[in-house]
Amino acid sequence: MTAISEPSSTSQAGLVGFYRRVIKLPEHIPFLLVQLAARVAVAHVFWQSAQSKLASWPVTLQLFANEYNLPFIDPSIAAPLATAAELTGSTLIFFGLFSRLAALMLLGVVSVIQIFVYPENWAEHLLWASLLLLVLTRGAGVVSVDYLVERLFRLDD
Template sequence: MTAISERSSTSQAGLFGFYRRMIKLPELIPFSLVQLGARVAVAHVFWQSAQTKLASWPVTLQLFASEYNLPFIDPSIAAPLATTAEITGSVLLFLGLFSRLGALMLLGVVSVIQIFVFPENWAEHLLWASLLLLVLTRGAGVISLDRIADSLFAARRQS
């Protein structure tokens, strides 16, 4: 009976040990890669959206006037504002330059889309908002112009 219980505990320790090692593996992924992935993914979504708007500006204005129906703002003002925010925010996120500002801008766009335009698409908006909140709260990461600028400014302060 003792030999059986020893074998059983050894196989459990082996199985549990293997499981523990496997669930720890993702922790080896550098967080900066996660940040870079979040930045690039969400920047791509909004860059594509802006390019679609620019490809047919008359259609864009018509959509803002009829389908989007934003309250409190004229479609002829809302369309260029939204497009500018999408382009600017996308570029800032992609480059990792003033990335928190870019994330904040695009969070504003996501909020307007969620509240006033397509509230039924909440799951997609939540995905975008989650990526943007990651960048807003944790920054752009090591692979960014923000990090390079921070290093340059830190060197200047020390000298």
């Protein structure tokens, strides 16, 4: 009878080493690309939402009055506020200007949508909130107006 030989430790280390190298490949993606992609993606969502509101303002007012049912605020005030927040926030996030403030503002919009309007769409709202939290906690990144302004006004310590 022949004994079944186990793979040598060198071949296991080679295979395990290769696996570890492959798994760690994404760590080489520059974080600035992650930040830029997050900003562009979330800006697109809110820009499109604002554009659809503006495309048919009477329908927008009707939705705010009849479907959204926001407490404590009149629909004729809520609709322009939401639209302005989406337009302003998406533009600022896209360019990376006052991006942490814009992210905070849009997180407020997401919170209102989640709590009062469409709570059943929590997974989509969580995705938006995750991208906004990335911008809020880590900033807009190197490819942003915020970064350029910071570099321009950086004082020597």
